[in-house]
Amino acid sequence: MDYTVSPRIEDFRRRIAAFVDTHVLPLEADGANYDAHENIRVDLLDHVRAKARAEGLWCLQLKKETGGQDVGKVGMAVCYEAMNRSIFGPAVFNSAAPDDGNMMVLEAVGTDAQKERWLKPIVEGKVRSAFAMTEPHPGSGSDPSMTMTKAEKRGDHYVITGRKWFITGAEEAQHFVLMARTSSDPRKGLTAFMFDRDQPGWRIERRIEIMGPEEHGGHCELVFEGLEVPASEILLREGEGLKVTQIRLGPARLTHCMRWLGLSKRCVEIATDYAARREGFGQRLADRESVQLMLGDLAMKIEIGRLLVMKAAWALDQGSFARKEVSMAKVQVANVLHQAADTAIQLNGARGYSKDTILEWIYRYARQARLVDGADEVHKMVLNRFLEKEGGTFWSWQAGE
Incomplete structure (x- = not known):
């Protein structure tokens, strides 16, 4: 491959580096800028995010029609490295997990209606999101085929029961991607659903304390006790989770x-x-x-x-x-x-x-x-x-x- 970085990507890298030096690194030195879980305070984060967005350094990973800059994965490698010179950097530029991965998958597979409903608010920084896949033993970890959370179809919706844990960002997330089992087929048994935190039928059991500093929203254990999700909120199709x-x-x-x-x-x-x-x-x-x-x-x-x-x-x-x-x-x-x-x-x-x-x-x-x-x-x-x-x-x- 050609290791030459395009002038456009180099310009983004240079501007990101300057932004981090000027607006982000100084925040690390003052303990008052941290929340109770050792991340940047959300009110302060929103303030710095507004500056990043004003300078055109927002959601670089997404396509232009989605609200990004379409830098591609190679461009992301260059820019993300520069962003995370600061521990606060990724969140400032809306490139932090799990929102980063959720935005990219919704952009790739969501319908127009799903992008409007679920993706756009994350891109605009109005809500945060989570990806609910990992389960306690004997459920799924690195192997998603072990998923035990079930989604039973009833008419035009699905009823979901089960348990997830270590779900990053769940305590502050509004939009969730949820993996659940819809059949016993080893390849076509999983389905991906979207749901909103305000929907009934689920709860956060606990925020799991961890060894290190935490992402906003922590790492949580979720219990599903009859969450109802319309068939229209399946990503791709049933069985393509x-x-x-x-x-x-x-x-x-x-x-x-x-x-x-x-x-x-x-x-x-x-x-x-x-x-x-x-x-x-x-x-x-x-x-x-x-x-x-x-x-x-x-x-x-x-x-x-x-x-x-x-x-x-x-x-x-x-x-x-x-x-x-x-x-x-x-x-x-x-x-x-x-x-x-x-x-x-x-x-x-x-x-x-x-x-x-x-x-x-x-x-x-x-x-x-x-x-x-x-x-x-x-x-x-x-x-x-x-x-x-x-x-x-x-x-x-x-x-x-």
Whole structure:
């Protein structure tokens, strides 16, 4: 592939970087700007979002007719990395999970009426959304075929019963994408539904406390006790829920990686700045060979992650599901984010372990990266299946015509 970034994408990257420097990074330094769950206060977020929208840096991932800038997956890789130089960045530009993935899947498969009803308010920043798939044992986790939540058809609507948990953003979401079982068919047994939080027949059982800082709306356990959804609010058609998950989750996994690379680079930035200033035993940290080895290794691994992400983004732009490419990127970048935070904390010493920097925030956040949207082990199993099927062609280049 051609690694040259178009002038248009470079302009977006430059403007995003300047916006983050001017309007977003300064907010991290004041504890009063955080909510009770260690994210940016919603009222403050709305204020900064208005500035981003006014500067044309809003929903870049979507098509122009939807309200975006149609930058493509390769453009997203460049821009999302720049956005997540700040821990608050993705939410500011309306590129944070789960809204990001929900907007893209609704844009891809929603009818005109569904886009007007469900997508437009998310694009406009008026509501937030959630994707309800994961269930407690023995229900679905990384394997959606294990879904136990049921949707029973009654006339022109469906009655849904079951339980979901670790649903990101549910406490503040207005619009939900829900995966439920409509038959026992292993390939055509799942269906994707849209519902509104104000509909009766469901409730939030609890907001699950987690190790790290949380997205707005937390991670919740939901109980469905007879939620009624009209047949008109099915995404695609009955039995095509697995297809909806494939369309949504592949790109969503990769957008996580794009954002995590920005955080990884921020960790290096904090570490190198401190190493250049901190002296001990007559020598700067930056002049110690051991420190140089740590930072050089980390820089290399971040670049490996960037190349894997860019290859996967390119494949998605070519129309591929890019399952192999996305899995490789997901494993590499999730692990390098953890290493970046750990290395930066080590080099900053007690300062890194304190809340004087955002490193401890990133460190706690980073541990979930190896679990969300498929654990490392699941993605490695996926890669092994490709290896068994493809053999030596696993590493082949795509030949041009």
